[in-house]
Amino acid sequence: MSWYDVEKAVTALATTLEREFMPDLIVGIARGGLIPAVRLSHLLGDRLLRMIHIKLYRGVNLRRERPELLADVGKLPKKVLIVDDVADTGETLEFVCGHVKKKGAREIKVATIAYKPQSRLKPDYYVFETDKWIVFPWEEMPVQRVG
Numbered sequence: 001m002s003w004y005d006v007e008k009a010v011t012a013l014a015t016t017l018e019r020e021f022m023p024d025l026i027v028g029i030a031r032g033g034l035i036p037a038v039r040l041s042h043l044l045g046d047r048l049l050r051m052i053h054i055k056l057y058r059g060v061n062l063r064r065e066r067p068e069l070l071a072d073v074g075k076l077p078k079k080v081l082i083v084d085d086v087a088d089t090g091e092t093l094e095f096v097c098g099h100v101k102k103k104g105a106r107e108i109k110v111a112t113i114a115y116k117p118q119s120r121l122k123p124d125y126y127v128f129e130t131d132k133w134i135v136f137p138w139e140e141m142p143v144q145r146v147g
Helices: 003-020 034-043 091-102
Strands: 025-030 048-059 062-071 079-087 107-115 125-129
Touching (some): 003 125, 025 091, 034 048, 034 079, 034 107, 048 091, 062 091, 079 091, 091 107
Parallel strands (some): 025 048, 025 079, 079 107, 107 125
Antiparallel strands (some): 048 062
């Protein structure tokens, strides 16, 4: 995906969220969900934003038995939107939803740019469905020098 594609996707999410679910707080899942979460925060009128960092892998194809919490969100208000770039296996999203509920959120919705049909959790809001590998612009390597 290009930066332009991401911006169009996040803008589409924001348009739908303005009509259907205005959160008190947005929780971005590090790392892939941080950029979409920041953009959504701005597009939804500078909504309060926090980050949660979960680690599911120890290395390439080396999954942990269960997700490890590396950075927490603190006490949460009633309406929370959880944001990630893709719902792939759904394991991280399930963990974060359960954790956010324990932290005080009463109403939780999930938004992602992409949704993979094998995911254990289907996001409440997503832009497209795919079974392909997605490379987001913040994952591209190596960084090219311009000029």
